[in-house]
Amino acid sequence: MTPGKKLQGLVAATITPMTPDGQINLSVIRQYVDYLVTEQNVKNVFVNGTTGEGLSLNIQERKQLAEEWVCQGKDKLDHVIIHVGALSLPESQELAQHAAAIGASGIAVIAPFFFKPTNKDELIAFLQKVASEAPAVPFYYYHIPLLTGVKIRVEGLLDGIKERIPTFQGVKFSDTDLLDLAQCINKNEREQFAFLYGVDEQLLSALAIGADGAVGSTYNYLGRQTNLMLQAFAKPDLALARKYQFLTGEFLSFVIKLGFGVAQTKAVMTFVSGIPMGPPRLPLVDASEEFIVKAKAKLDSIVWPDGD
Ligand SMILES: CC(=O)N[C@@H]([C@@H](O)[C@H](O)[C@H](O)CO)[C@@H](O)CC(=O)C(=O)O
Numbered sequence: 001m002t003p004g005k006k007l008q009g010l011v012a013a014t015i016t017p018m019t020p021d022g023q024i025n026l027s028v029i030r031q032y033v034d035y036l037v038t039e040q041n042v043k044n045v046f047v048n049g050t051t052g053e054g055l056s057l058n059i060q061e062r063k064q065l066a067e068e069w070v071c072q073g074k075d076k077l078d079h080v081i082i083h084v085g086a087l088s089l090p091e092s093q094e095l096a097q098h099a100a101a102i103g104a105s106g107i108a109v110i111a112p113f114f115f116k117p118t119n120k121d122e123l124i125a126f127l128q129k130v131a132s133e134a135p136a137v138p139f140y141y142y143h144i145p146l147l148t149g150v151k152i153r154v155e156g157l158l159d160g161i162k163e164r165i166p167t168f169q170g171v172k173f174s175d176t177d178l179l180d181l182a183q184c185i186n187k188n189e190r191e192q193f194a195f196l197y198g199v200d201e202q203l204l205s206a207l208a209i210g211a212d213g214a215v216g217s218t219y220n221y222l223g224r225q226t227n228l229m230l231q232a233f234a235k236p237d238l239a240l241a242r243k244y245q246f247l248t249g250e251f252l253s254f255v256i257k258l259g260f261g262v263a264q265t266k267a268v269m270t271f272v273s274g275i276p277m278g279p280p281r282l283p284l285v286d287a288s289e290e291f292i293v294k295a296k297a298k299l300d301s302i303v304w305p306d307g308d
Contacts, residue, residue, distance in 0.1 A: 018278035040223030085110035111150035174198030
């Protein structure tokens, strides 16, 4: 891992591999790391988040996964960010301490979503209590209002946040409110924070307003193509960048119509990478055979601009 290197580019929101009987399957994580690096050119991971079913795992499982990713990512990955958010503050603090002890390159925290913070001060108070348990580890707020129901705008959260949370490093912004994102970036004059976008189907729009990179589920299996989009954007060759975005959008809008979530992501990753991701944990249920056949046919039918 590369200490101190600003987080940018693509970050794969990792899937949690499971055995057919629903136990976490640590044995494939080494292969998973190699696959991301060599086949997808993705060298950053975000572990135990939404895609990783982090909130459906127990504390012990979350620690084991964090340890395995840090261990297998050593000398191969640039950043291993561990999501340590939980409904219970002490659990979140315990996970933050653990992430620090194992040498994670960052931690992230989602807003608590059963008893919810009702304003930014309550949210910051919670985040601060977690961040302070890992005082040397970069801290990211994980904003995903569609799932948490916590709709506090991030722009307001940034005011004075560095004084409250000295390790604050940026935001994983998983929302379609690009005005809020734009205002965050506009405020970030000294570019001290990283803004990582989390709605993969509209990443290009976020790049246009200055996002530093992206965290998402599709970078597990479309990382190579999305990296080519990032390169085209940087060149700049906007027409080419759009082609990549339109094609990933074509795939995603197809699967979203079929019903797409973490279970389906596990199935897609299994057929694309050949690494068994296993079933999701209840209340999520396995993708249907019909979904798998249709999603595979759709992905195979796409001709990417680089001819692959
Ligand atoms: C709601 C959701 O799962 N969003 C995904 C996206 O990558 C999403 O799968 C993608 O944009 C396809 O809709 C990420 O933002 C989640 C994520 O990064 C995570 O797993 O922590």
